[in-house]
Amino acid sequence: MASANTNVPRYIPNLSPSKSPFPLLNNQTSSTMEMESPLPTQNELGTGRQRGSFRDTSSCTGAEAFLTWDDLWVTVPSSSGTDTRGKNNGKAILQGLNGYAQPSEILAIMGPSGSGKSTLLDALAGRLASNTKQSGLIKVNGRKSLAFGTSAYVTQDDELTTTLTVKESIYYSAMLQLPESMTNSEKKERAETTIRDMGLQEVMDTRIGGWYNKGLSGGQKRRVSICIEILTRPKLLFLDEPTSGLDSAASYHVMDRIEKLTKQCGMTVIASIHQPSSEVFDLFHKLCLLSFGRTVFFGPASAAYEFFTLNGFPCPTKRNPSDHYLRTINKDFDNVSLIQNEDTEQGLEGNNCKLLTTEEATNILVESYRLSQFSQEVKLRVSEISNKEGRILEKGSHACFLTQSIALTKRSFVNMNRDLGYYWLRLGIYISISVCLGTIFYDIGYTFDSIQARGSMLMFIATLLTFMSIGGFPSFTQDMMIFERERLNGHYGVTAFIIGNTLSSTPYLLINTLIPGAIAYYLAGLHKGFEHFLFFVLVIFVSVILVESLMMIVASMVPNYLMGIIIGSGIQGVMMLNAGFFRLPDALPNPFWKYPMYYIAFHRYAIEGLYKNEFKGLSFPRSQGEGSSTITGEEIIEKIWQMPMSYSKWIDLYILFGMVVLYRLMFFVVIKTSEKIKPILRSFSVAHYKPTKQSNHGVP
Ligand SMILES: Nc1ncnc2c1ncn2[C@@H]1O[C@H](COP(=O)(O)OP(=O)(O)OP(=O)(O)O)[C@@H](O)[C@H]1O
Numbered sequence: 001m002a003s004a005n006t007n008v009p010r011y012i013p014n015l016s017p018s019k020s021p022f023p024l025l026n027n028q029t030s031s032t033m034e035m036e037s038p039l040p041t042q043n044e045l046g047t048g049r050q051r052g053s054f055r056d057t058s059s060c061t062g063a064e065a066f067l068t069w070d071d072l073w074v075t076v077p078s079s080s081g082t083d084t085r086g087k088n089n090g091k092a093i094l095q096g097l098n099g100y101a102q103p104s105e106i107l108a109i110m111g112p113s114g115s116g117k118s119t120l121l122d123a124l125a126g127r128l129a130s131n132t133k134q135s136g137l138i139k140v141n142g143r144k145s146l147a148f149g150t151s152a153y154v155t156q157d158d159e160l161t162t163t164l165t166v167k168e169s170i171y172y173s174a175m176l177q178l179p180e181s182m183t184n185s186e187k188k189e190r191a192e193t194t195i196r197d198m199g200l201q202e203v204m205d206t207r208i209g210g211w212y213n214k215g216l217s218g219g220q221k222r223r224v225s226i227c228i229e230i231l232t233r234p235k236l237l238f239l240d241e242p243t244s245g246l247d248s249a250a251s252y253h254v255m256d257r258i259e260k261l262t263k264q265c266g267m268t269v270i271a272s273i274h275q276p277s278s279e280v281f282d283l284f285h286k287l288c289l290l291s292f293g294r295t296v297f298f299g300p301a302s303a304a305y306e307f308f309t310l311n312g313f314p315c316p317t318k319r320n321p322s323d324h325y326l327r328t329i330n331k332d333f334d335n336v337s338l339i340q341n342e343d344t345e346q347g348l349e350g351n352n353c354k355l356l357t358t359e360e361a362t363n364i365l366v367e368s369y370r371l372s373q374f375s376q377e378v379k380l381r382v383s384e385i386s387n388k389e390g391r392i393l394e395k396g397s398h399a400c401f402l403t404q405s406i407a408l409t410k411r412s413f414v415n416m417n418r419d420l421g422y423y424w425l426r427l428g429i430y431i432s433i434s435v436c437l438g439t440i441f442y443d444i445g446y447t448f449d450s451i452q453a454r455g456s457m458l459m460f461i462a463t464l465l466t467f468m469s470i471g472g473f474p475s476f477t478q479d480m481m482i483f484e485r486e487r488l489n490g491h492y493g494v495t496a497f498i499i500g501n502t503l504s505s506t507p508y509l510l511i512n513t514l515i516p517g518a519i520a521y522y523l524a525g526l527h528k529g530f531e532h533f534l535f536f537v538l539v540i541f542v543s544v545i546l547v548e549s550l551m552m553i554v555a556s557m558v559p560n561y562l563m564g565i566i567i568g569s570g571i572q573g574v575m576m577l578n579a580g581f582f583r584l585p586d587a588l589p590n591p592f593w594k595y596p597m598y599y600i601a602f603h604r605y606a607i608e609g610l611y612k613n614e615f616k617g618l619s620f621p622r623s624q625g626e627g628s629s630t631i632t633g634e635e636i637i638e639k640i641w642q643m644p645m646s647y648s649k650w651i652d653l654y655i656l657f658g659m660v661v662l663y664r665l666m667f668f669v670v671i672k673t674s675e676k677i678k679p680i681l682r683s684f685s686v687a688h689y690k691p692t693k694q695s696n697h698g699v700p
Contacts, residue, residue: 063391064103065140065151065236065268067124068382072097072136074119074128074293090133093119094293097136098375100382103235103266106259106283108273108301110322111290112330117272118156120290121238124270125153127488140236141390152234152489156241158221159481161411162210163418166200166224167191168411169208173228175407176491180400194231197257198223199250207418210478219245223254229489230261239271248277259283281322291329296365299374311368313361329362404492408500412479416508422475423508426468427515433464434516438523445525448621448628451636454614457524459581462606465513465540467576469547470568476551477561487671494671498664505548513541527614535613535649542656543606547572549663556670579603585642602659608643609652616649 075090093116101107109117122128124138137144160169174191175184182190195204200223208224209215216224222245229237242258243251255276262269276284287301297304305321308314308328315324356364369375399407416422441457444450483497517537526536551568558564578588578597588594598604615633622631637643 063141063235064266065101066103066142066385066390067101067236067268067270068137068139068386069097069099069124070137070139070382070386072120072123072138073134074116074123075133076129076131092293093132094123097290097293097295098378098382099288099295099298100378100385101268101270101286102385103268104263105285106255106262106269106271107286107288108271108276108281108284109288109290110273110276110326111296112326112332113274114292114332115290116293117290118240119293120288121153121240121270121272125151125238127153137386139386141392142386142388143390143392150490151236151238152229152232153238154225154229154240154242155485156244158218158225159478159485160208160221160224161415161482162208162215162478163415164411165205165207166195166216166220167204168414169224170195170227170231172407172411173491174231176399176404176486177232179398180403190231194227198227199253200224200227217245219247219250222246223250226254226258230258233261233265233267235265235267237267237269239269241272241274243273243276243280248280252277252279252283255280255283275326276322278320278322281320289325289329291362291366292331294366295369295375296329296362297325297369297374298378303374307369307372307374308365311365313365329358329365331358331362398492401493401496404496405499405503408492408496409503412500412504413507415479416475416504419475422472423505423512426471427512429468429471430465430512430516431519434520435523437461437520441520441524443525446618446620448624451615451620451640454526455581455611455641457520457526458610458614459579459607461517461520461540462543462603462610463576463579465516466543466547466603466606467569467572469544469551470565470572472548473551473555473565473568474561476548477555477564480552480555494668498668501552502545502664505545509544509548510541513537513544527618532613535653536610539606539609539613539653539656542653542660543602546602546656546660546663549660549667552667553663553670556667556674575601575603579607580642581607602656605652605655605659609649609656611637611641611643612645612649612652 072094073092073096074094075092078091097120099107109120111117119128119132123134126138128134164172170191171188174187178187178190195201200220203216203220207213207215208221222242226239226242237258239258243254246254255271258269258271261267271284273280281301284301287297287299287304288295289297289304297307299307304325305315308321308325313324313328315321319327398404437457437460441453444453444457479501486492487494487497514537517540518533521533521536526532550571551564554564554568554571555561558567574597577583578593579601580588580598581603583593585594585598588598615636618633619630620633620636621628634645638645
């Protein structure tokens with residue numbers, strides 16, 4: 001029976017010294033608390049052998065992963081600002097954690113919201129945010145660095161291609177990740193088995209869905225994300241809240257399947273988890289319980305029960321033990337009355353009780369753990385494992401570059417077709433604007449006034465069509481986020497992505513420039529002849545690809561599409577301004593606007609090519625009125641528009657094309673550089689960063 005209590009709700013027994021509530025302080029260990037001690041031998045480290053575990057090794061290859069972390073600290077700049085000496089010591093999110101994870105086991109990281117679970121996963125996976133500082137030693141198979149793309153990480157946000165069905169998503173992922181040694185039908189079979197394992201067979205043909213159409217539920221999306229990452233049976237798998245959004249039955253089945261794979265393939269799984277049912281909790285081999293970045297408990301999951309009991313916090317019989325652990329250490333709601341029920345009283349065997357706040361209770365547990373046999377065992381095991389250098393963790397064999405490029409092209413093509421915002425909406429707007437343009441400049445003629453009209457119309461087309469590429473930025477940013485996730489998880493490389501994106505977008509960009517271009521060109525009656533029309537379309541087509549390449553670079557550097565749109569339009573605005581139309585080239589101020597900006601602005605080459613294509617070969621009256629002498633197109637280009645006639649319009653087109661290649665290469669370099677530089681910067685800051693006690697910000 002439950003009874004309400006006071007605002008300071010925690011009781012612990014007032015025991016005599018012989019019945020200390022902290023037996024672990026005295027190094028007393030019961031049989032259930034004993035850490036399993038078999039240490040890996042040199043041969044076992046990274047060789048695919050693990051004692052006592054059943055193994056179906058047919059689909060599991062490569063070195064196993066032993067992961068250790070020693071005195072791990074992570075701090076972020078403190079929002080409370082600097083201290084009296086003007087120093088910002090930062091806020092410690094993780095405080096000197098030690099631990100390990102080993103093959104064929106699931107390590108569950110639990111703790112109240114904000115206790116540092118995701119931060120610990122990020123630190124172990126080498127994916128901490130750039131504003132964080134890390135110290136301590138993280139090792140995989142006794143080696144310091146986790147090579148790029150060798151682990152799989154299911155993050156909290158499900159970045160998925162919203163237009164694809166579940167089956168398509170998993171199938172394309174299988175094509176991208178599974179090795180060439182598997183046939184297509186074997187890959188399909190693996191995809192379908194994994195879908196069934198995650199209980200998604202009923203929604204196989206349902207689209208994932210996004211903001212514009214509801215598709216899968218949150219829990220179903222979660223399972224799709226897990227499916228994608230377990231396809232290859234990765235040796236090291238990080239799961240950030242894999243069961244969030246799932247009901248208890250689904251949570252159990254998902255975790256049960258993961259546990260079986262873990263054993264079968266010798267996977268090392270580290271999962272942060274919020275509220276496991278007791279059935280799910282029983283699937284975990286080890287438990288790491290955190291509270292505000294400190295370890296409350298690390299050891300066999302089954303031993304946590306006794307640890308809490310022996311420290312004076314027994315779990316009431318009707319309460320799920322994992323709920324009890326979290327309730328005992330959640331300091332967020334201290335002012336809320338907790339309930340002491342009869343079970344607790346029974347567990348205390350009639351001893352006197354003492355009131356404690358959850359903060360005090362947590363401090364007792366943290367201190368008790370620190371001095372316990374568990375903590376000593378963890379330290380011993382960490383040093384044993386980390387001192388033995390095993391094989392380098394590798395991602396395992398992949399699909400070949402060609403298969404990946406084909407799969408990415410197909411996937412991207414389907415997505416661009418189904419996502420109205422990508423190209424179709426833009427095509428509609430382009431067609432409407434080209435009708436407006438064609439009717440405003442209808443039958444432009446060859447009068448003196450038509451010189452200016454032609455110049456304005458061509459400039460408008462070159463700038464508007466390219467500028468409106470920004471409209472596809474939200475869809476494109478979504479693609480980039482998926483690329484980022486898949487790249488970090490080692491599914492494929494940058495080159496395959498660039499090829500896939502370029503090939504899949506080309507037909508759409510051609511339609512987007514050909515149809516509106518033809519409407520505007522023929523309504524206005526621009527330079528007659530198919531060759532002139534073809535050149536006109538080619539310039540616009542290459543310019544639009546060029547802007548998309550520029551947007552790729554922007555998207556790889558900004559955190560979200562809003563910033564991308566703002567920065568992308570800003571860059572384009574500046575380039576338009578100094579293309580030599582709004583201010584003629586000779587009037588552009590030196591040194592910045594003329595050199596180098598006039599030569600960098602791609603609009604300059606676009607309008608130069610378009611003007612040469614339009615004016616060359618035509619002649620116009622030199623002034624208004626009848627009987628005036630004529631001026632040739634060549635003179636107009638050189639004298640009125642101040643553009644060089646020393647090279648042909650085709651050179652302008654080649655320059656634009658060269659810029660496309662350059663921008664795509666720049667994108668490649670940006671991604672590759674960040675891949676290489678980030679770990680170096682991180683290891684440099686780890687080597688030079690020493691956390692201070694003051695940085696705990698009030699956390700004892
Ligand atoms: N890059 C960062 N910059 C500033 N603060 C951060 C950063 N990363 C994490 N934090 C802070 O560290 C604390 C722990 O965050 P973390 O996401 O690791 O918690 P969590 O246990 O995973 O929480 P939840 O269960 O709610 O996801 C939070 O207070 C969070 O605001």
